[in-house]
Amino acid sequence: MSQSRQISVSKNGIPITAIVALAIIFVAGLFVVGFDQGHIFSLVYGDEAFQDLYIHELTHDMRHAAGFPCH
Amino acid sequence: MKTFLFILIVVSSGVAAGLIHGSMNLIFVEPSLDQAIGIENQHLFASGEEKDTPEFWIKYDGYRTWQKSGQVLAGGILGISIGALFGIVFALSRNSLPGKTDVKKALVLAGIMWLTVYFIPFLKYPANPPTVGDPETVVLRGILYLSFIAISGFGAVGFYKLSQKLKTKKLVAIIGYAAFIGIVFVVMPENPDQITAPVDLVNNFRIMSAFTVSLYWLSLGIILGSLWHHYKPHKEIIPFN
Numbered sequence A: 001m002s003q004s005r006q007i008s009v010s011k012n013g014i015p016i017t018a019i020v021a022l023a024i025i026f027v028a029g030l031f032v033v034g035f036d037q038g039h040i041f042s043l044v045y046g047d048e049a050f051q052d053l054y055i056h057e058l059t060h061d062m063r064h065a066a067g068f069p070c071h
Numbered sequence B: 001m002k003t004f005l006f007i008l009i010v011v012s013s014g015v016a017a018g019l020i021h022g023s024m025n026l027i028f029v030e031p032s033l034d035q036a037i038g039i040e041n042q043h044l045f046a047s048g049e050e051k052d053t054p055e056f057w058i059k060y061d062g063y064r065t066w067q068k069s070g071q072v073l074a075g076g077i078l079g080i081s082i083g084a085l086f087g088i089v090f091a092l093s094r095n096s097l098p099g100k101t102d103v104k105k106a107l108v109l110a111g112i113m114w115l116t117v118y119f120i121p122f123l124k125y126p127a128n129p130p131t132v133g134d135p136e137t138v139v140l141r142g143i144l145y146l147s148f149i150a151i152s153g154f155g156a157v158g159f160y161k162l163s164q165k166l167k168t169k170k171l172v173a174i175i176g177y178a179a180f181i182g183i184v185f186v187v188m189p190e191n192p193d194q195i196t197a198p199v200d201l202v203n204n205f206r207i208m209s210a211f212t213v214s215l216y217w218l219s220l221g222i223i224l225g226s227l228w229h230h231y232k233p234h235k236e237i238i239p240f241n
C-alpha cells in the first residue's frame, strides 16, 4: 500500500480527494432539493423536463419545510 | 486519515439525520403544508382553473401522497448534502473544537453551524408555506437567501481565523462576527413578497419548520460524533503495511 503515502493531504491531514468528493455531494444535493426547476432531468429528457418539474414536485415539501424559497 | 471510512461516516450520519428530519416533517410540518395547499385549491376553484369534483380530490390525494413520500426522500438527500458540509468542517476543525469527546465536539460544531448557516439566515428570510411566494421573485429570493447564508458562514470562519492570527480570545471573534452579521442583517434587502396567507398558518408553519431543522442538526451532531468516536477515521493508516 505504498500508494497511500502518495495521496495529497491538506495541512490538517485530511485527504484533498475526500474534501472534493464531499464538496460535490454538498452542492449537488443542495441543488436537487433546494433549487432544481427541471434542470437535472433536462439533461436526459430535454425541454420537457422544465414542464414536468418532476424533481421539483418530489422535493417540493422539503423545499418549503427546510426554508428554501419556493412558491 | 482513513479516506473511505471518513466519507462513509459522513454520508451515513447525513442520511440518517436527514431521514429523521423528513419523517419529523411528515408529523409536524405537513399539516401546515396541507392547509396552505388547501387554500390554493380554493383559489383554483374560485378562478375556474379546477372544478371542485370528486375526481379532482382523488387525483389530488394521490398526488399529495406521492409528494409526501418525496418529503422523506428529499430529507435523505438534503441530509447527505448538509452532512457533507458538516463533515468537511468537522474534519478540518476537530482539533480546535472544545469538548473532550467526539460527540461533544460534533455537537458544539453542529450548534455553531445551526446558528450561523441556518438560524440567523432563517430570522432574516423565514421559511414560508405554499401560497405565500410570488413565482416571479423565486430566483431573487434564492439569491438573497444563499448569499446571506454564505456571507454568514464565511464571516464566522473569517472572524475565527482572524482571532487565531491575532492570538486574541475566542470571545473577540464572536463579538466581531455578531457586529458583522448585525450590519449585514440590516443592510440586506427584505424578502420582496407580500404575505397573503393567514398569519396563524404562516407562524405555525415557521415554528414547526425551525423545530424539525433544529432536530436535524442535533441528530447530525450526535450521530456523526458517535460514529467518529467509534470508528476513529482520523487515525493514520500505518505506512508501508
Ligand SMILES: [Zn+2]
Pocket (backbone or CB within 6 Å): A060, A064, A070, A071, B130
Ligand atoms: Zn412551493
